[in-house]
Amino acid sequence: MTAIILAIGDELVLGQTIDSNSAWLSAQLAALGCEPLAHVTVGDDQAAIERALRDAIRRCDCVLISGGLGPTADDLTRQALAAVLDRPLQSNSAWLEELSNFFQKRGRPMPESNKIQAMIPTGARMIRNTAGTATGIDAVHRSAERSCRIFAMPGVPKEMKLMFQLEVAPNIAAIGEARFIRSRTLHTFGLGESAVAQKLGNLMDRTRNPSVGTTVSSGIVSLRINARANDPAQADRQLQQTAEQCRAALGELIIGQEDQTLASVVGELLARSRLSVTTAESCTGGLLAKMITDVSGSSRYFQRGWVVYSNHAKMQLLGVGEEIIERHGAVSEPVVTAMAVGALQRAQASFALSISGIAGPEGGTEQKPVGMVCIGLADSGGVTARTFHFPGDREMIRDRSAKMALALLRFRLLGIPPLF
Secondary structure (H helix, E strand, C coil): CEEEEEECCHHHCCCCCCCCCCHHHHHHHHHHHCEEEEEEEEEECHHHHHHHHHHHHHHCEEEEEEECCCCCCCCCCHHHHHHHCCCCCCCCCCHHHHHHHHHHHCCCCCCCHHHHHEEECCEEEEECCCCCCCCCCEEEEEEEEEEEEEECCCCCCCHHHHHHHHHHHHCCCCCCCCCCCCCCEEEEECCCCCHHHHHHHHHHHCCCCEEEEEEEEEEEEEEEEEEEECCHHHHHHHHHHHHHHHHHHHHEEEECCCCCHHHHHHHHHHHHHHCEEEEEEEECCCHHHHHCCCCCCCHHCEEEECCCCCHHHHHHHCCCCHHHHHHHHHCCCHHHHHHHHHHHHHHHHEEEEEECCCCCCCCCCCCCCEEEEEEEECCCCCEEEEEECCCHHHHHHHHHHHHHHHHHHHHHCCCCCCCC
């Protein structure tokens, strides 16, 4: 069973509002064994909605529409649906009475424009709205080629979600043969997308079930595994087997799954071992400390950190020697080594991470270009420092620097050398 989701609204097409409804609906459909084929975004134009709807009903078993059911002139979903079905709109007396009562309870008359919210195509079924005034619509389009079920719901997320859960989901579950989809996301850091794909090899064959695909966001390369089967238990088994194969291929490059972040994974390792970390940052300006403390419960392993943006601050607050800065420059492994040692001693933490670099867009030289970042890691056994060259703009360089520092600490906590 397949579905296409239509999201209606000028605000979506123009990028003024993010379409979160389609993402939510896709996840719900997958859990029901209905495979989403596409998300289509359409503006408040009846002809455009009609075209999108006609195209969708030729390609799938059911169409889910969100938006365009309000009382104003730019809400045109019901009119477009009636045109595609070739059936006139008619007023649903039961919902019209509920609308009247809705406004009466609030001590105000119902505007004339709201009456259109009780209009549905002839032969369609009204879907009751338990959180708003726009009725939903349940209709069937039949042709010689196929029959397609159409569900139109409000665009307001709360109203749409309640309507889907109470009315739409049970009906979709009853349509045809379900093909269950189980999904898992694994996150990696440290290697580029092409290098990760090379290590995965045949696991990324597009004809394979479960399928494995990669996406990149803020330096994190994520594996998205999707298993499809007629039986949910079989889909779960296939998903688990493929996830284990991915872990075998990538090893500790996989930092976590689903909502886990580098900071949360490192925090869990620190908390489990009752260890602590402190930070000394220059070019990242406190971003590393923010990532660490974004995790709930981080006070168990993080007490303090330093932002030492200037050379004077590095010397005054962390005891970095002036001669080290003069001889090697602020962006150098000797300086981040001294920063990490100074922070470790002052914080009396188990580990200290230090960062100094050139985030740009200004300040780079031929010897030390924009993107050059030095990272130090100190503990009671000594200190190590490494130099990296990160691509991108200022924001990307700072973000990648902080994540790389966390990644280095993660490998130290795992007791293995970094895999990059």
